[in-house]
Amino acid sequence: MATVALTVLLLSWGAVVTSIGAGMAFPDWPTSLGSYNLLNPVEGWWEVPAYLAEHGHRLIASLVGLFTVALAAWTWWEDPRAWMRKLGIAAVALVILQGILGGLRVLWVSLDLAMVHACVAQLFFAVLVAMTLFVTDVWRTRDGVLPNTDAAGRLRGWSYAAAIVIYLQIVLGALLRHPGAGMSGGYTALHVTGAFVVVGTVLGVLVLAEKHFDAVPALRRTAWTLTGAMGLQFALGLASLLLTLYEPSGQSGLVAYVVLTVAHLVVGALLFGTSVVMALLASRQEAPAPVRETTDRSPTEVSEPRSDPTLASVES
Numbered sequence: 001m002a003t004v005a006l007t008v009l010l011l012s013w014g015a016v017v018t019s020i021g022a023g024m025a026f027p028d029w030p031t032s033l034g035s036y037n038l039l040n041p042v043e044g045w046w047e048v049p050a051y052l053a054e055h056g057h058r059l060i061a062s063l064v065g066l067f068t069v070a071l072a073a074w075t076w077w078e079d080p081r082a083w084m085r086k087l088g089i090a091a092v093a094l095v096i097l098q099g100i101l102g103g104l105r106v107l108w109v110s111l112d113l114a115m116v117h118a119c120v121a122q123l124f125f126a127v128l129v130a131m132t133l134f135v136t137d138v139w140r141t142r143d144g145v146l147p148n149t150d151a152a153g154r155l156r157g158w159s160y161a162a163a164i165v166i167y168l169q170i171v172l173g174a175l176l177r178h179p180g181a182g183m184s185g186g187y188t189a190l191h192v193t194g195a196f197v198v199v200g201t202v203l204g205v206l207v208l209a210e211k212h213f214d215a216v217p218a219l220r221r222t223a224w225t226l227t228g229a230m231g232l233q234f235a236l237g238l239a240s241l242l243l244t245l246y247e248p249s250g251q252s253g254l255v256a257y258v259v260l261t262v263a264h265l266v267v268g269a270l271l272f273g274t275s276v277v278m279a280l281l282a283s284r285q286e287a288p289a290p291v292r293e294t295t296d297r298s299p300t301e302v303s304e305p306r307s308d309p310t311l312a313s314v315e316s
Contacts, residue, residue: 025050029103129273151212159282163275
């Protein structure tokens with residue numbers, strides 16, 4: 001949970017970097033203006049907004065990397081589940097890949113890599129959220145495992161669909177946010193259409209969870225959390241779109257733009273993480289009942305009692 005919280009801070013900081021256009025404030029990597037001093041590459045760097053945004057992002061990213069390595073090592077040492085240990089290693093691989101993508105984005109001055117960097121960040125966040133779920137009592141005790149019913153199958157399908165369409169919305173959002181690709185009519189129309197698709201799939205999940213699974217409180221709570229995050233995200237997206245279309249003017253407009261776009265990105269990450277939790281909870285199902293073997297016995301064999309040697313000896 002600590003690593004998840006730190007990653008939310010990193011996502012927020014990265015959103016600020018993009019919103020104020022500070023991605024190239026330090027045009028080199030892994031150095032910062034030629035300095036290998038990670039903590040203080042330039043005297044008074046924290047007093048320059050662009051430097052604070054970009055180098056602060058690098059510092060928090062380094063801290064997230066350390067936390068992820070520690071989490072993977074701890075998982076490998078303590079968790080008996082082999083697949084869980086492998087998931088910890090996958091998280092380390094993703095955070096390393098993310099760091100390399102961020103560095104190459106600077107070295108190659110590539111907006112395409114900036115968008116890939118943003119999308120991989122969300123996948124990394126989803127892995128951390130899944131790892132957090134897998135160490136909770138709800139998951140380890142298998143409370144609320146779904147029965148093998150048609151309703152459970154439908155809920156599973158809708159939950160998977162919600163996670164997929166939400167991630168596709170994140171990809172479209174990355175295309176819109178990064179200069180050079182954003183605010184074209186095509187991408188905007190796709191993103192707005194996708195928002196309504198997300199609303200429909202999330203509501204489908206909520207209806208199925210409420211209608212058929214009163215006995216699974218963890219599932220219903222997650223469905224309501226997913227719906228609430230979706231509603232907040234829709235409102236933030238609409239406000240961000242309107243503000244972007246009408247061009248913020250002055251300092252107050254710029255601050256409002258940054259706050260809205262950062263909030264929209266962070267709530268989007270939380271929405272995606274919740275959809276992953278919902279899909280994982282819905283994926284659990286009861287094991288099929290074992291088939292009992294039957295033996296062919298004649299009516300005589302069934303009805304005739306076995307003789308008891310003790311009783312026979314007493315009668316004699």
